[in-house]
Amino acid sequence: MKKKTVELYSQDDIAAIEKKRRIWIAAAAAAALITLAVCVYFCIRANTLNAERMLLYCIISSVIGGWIVISILRFPVYDLKYAKRHTMAILTGEREEVRGDFTVTDERVRIINGVSMYKVAVDGAERVRSLQLFADKKELFDGSAHSVISVHGFIAAYEAGYEND
Amino acid sequence: MRTIKRILSQLHRYVLWALISAVVWAFVFTRITDASPKRKVTVYTDAPAVSEITLEAKLEEELPDGIKMVKVRHFTYAAFNSDAPSEADILILSESSVKEHLDMLSPIPRDPREGDYVEGGSLYGIKVFDLASGSAVCGEYFTYTYIVSETPNQNYYLCFNKDSIHLGGWNGSADDAALIIAEKILSMK
Numbered sequence: 001m002k003k004k005t006v007e008l009y010s011q012d013d014i015a016a017i018e019k020k021r022r023i024w025i026a027a028a029a030a031a032a033l034i035t036l037a038v039c040v041y042f043c044i045r046a047n048t049l050n051a052e053r054m055l056l057y058c059i060i061s062s063v064i065g066g067w068i069v070i071s072i073l074r075f076p077v078y079d080l081k082y083a084k085r086h087t088m089a090i091l092t093g094e095r096e097e098v099r100g101d102f103t104v105t106d107e108r109v110r111i112i113n114g115v116s117m118y119k120v121a122v123d124g125a126e127r128v129r130s131l132q133l134f135a136d137k138k139e140l141f142d143g144s145a146h147s148v149i150s151v152h153g154f155i156a157a158y159e160a161g162y163e164n165d
Numbered sequence: 166m167r168t169i170k171r172i173l174s175q176l177h178r179y180v181l182w183a184l185i186s187a188v189v190w191a192f193v194f195t196r197i198t199d200a201s202p203k204r205k206v207t208v209y210t211d212a213p214a215v216s217e218i219t220l221e222a223k224l225e226e227e228l229p230d231g232i233k234m235v236k237v238r239h240f241t242y243a244a245f246n247s248d249a250p251s252e253a254d255i256l257i258l259s260e261s262s263v264k265e266h267l268d269m270l271s272p273i274p275r276d277p278r279e280g281d282y283v284e285g286g287s288l289y290g291i292k293v294f295d296l297a298s299g300s301a302v303c304g305e306y307f308t309y310t311y312i313v314s315e316t317p318n319q320n321y322y323l324c325f326n327k328d329s330i331h332l333g334g335w336n337g338s339a340d341d342a343a344l345i346i347a348e349k350i351l352s353m354k
Binding site for chain 2: 039043046048049051052054055058059062063066067070071074075108
């Protein structure tokens with residue numbers, strides 16, 4: 001029998017994050033192109049009688065399309081960019097074992113660069129009172145663990161009992 | 166709540182984009198839909214009011230060869246519009262404006278009729294509104310009199326810019342589109 005350690009992060013995570021990020025960037029590019037095409041369509045359709053209306057449609061399309069692009073770039077793309085950095089930092093960081101009772105709270109915080117985390121309360125540990133758990137890993141983490149591996153204050157892995165040799 | 170907060174944190178970007186869109190598209194749209202001076206006849210007026218869009222559409226129903234659009238510009242006090250009269254081909258001006266802008270007007274090589282604006286024996290303006298009788302050319306599109314204003318009402322004349330590139334043989338222009346459009350205006354009640 002040996003301790004079973006569940007790793008919350010792996011190199012596959014980075015590939016998956018990068019893939020998602022590329023999809024979102026492609027979506028933003030598609031939204032920008034569609035917006036441009038719609039605006040050009042309104043320009044082409046303009047004549048003396050409807051010019052003002054077409055210009056208005058053009059501006060409205062451009063504004064809405066631009067907002068969609070901004071929203072994609074500022075939210076999912078940025079979140080994934082920093083999630084990748086966070087994952088890399090965890091994978092390469094110094095690991096520290098922490099023992100105690102862990103409770104994943106509902107308190108969600110955004111650390112620097114907007115990466116979303118859940119606070120994990122720790123009881124009975126010597127030096128650590130709270131850790132943070134990457135929001136995307138919440139479902140993977142067994143809150144009843146008594147020992148976790150922490151990197152820079154984030155939970156990177158946990159011990160989930162024992163497994164047979 | 167968290168989502169709204171995040172969106173609000175980007176509010177300045179959304180507002181900035183809306184402003185940029187409005188300015189850029191107003192500029193680009195005008196550039197795309199406008200025609201070069203060679204393919205455009207411009208009518209400028211300082212009459213109290215003109216239905217610019219409907220008049221443009223009416224005049225564009227039958228365009229002279231090589232002309233893509235007719236632009237009707239109305240006098241405003243806007244600074245960027247200050248050069249509009251010099252860029253126009255046809256000018257519909259009040260009597261005082263004709264006197265003021267006489268140096269930029271082309272003499273019209275035809276016999277003047279009663280009431281037309283003649284200076285030094287040359288015809289410079291064809292009367293389009295007679296204040297005394299109230300008879301008006303193109304009255305459906307132009308309002309020639311002020312109802313309440315400190316500006317006195319005047320006669321109005323149709324004139325041609327001597328630098329127009331649409332005056333045909335008058336000044337050696339390649340085409341006579343301004344004359345065709347002017348004829349159309351003069352024929353409209």
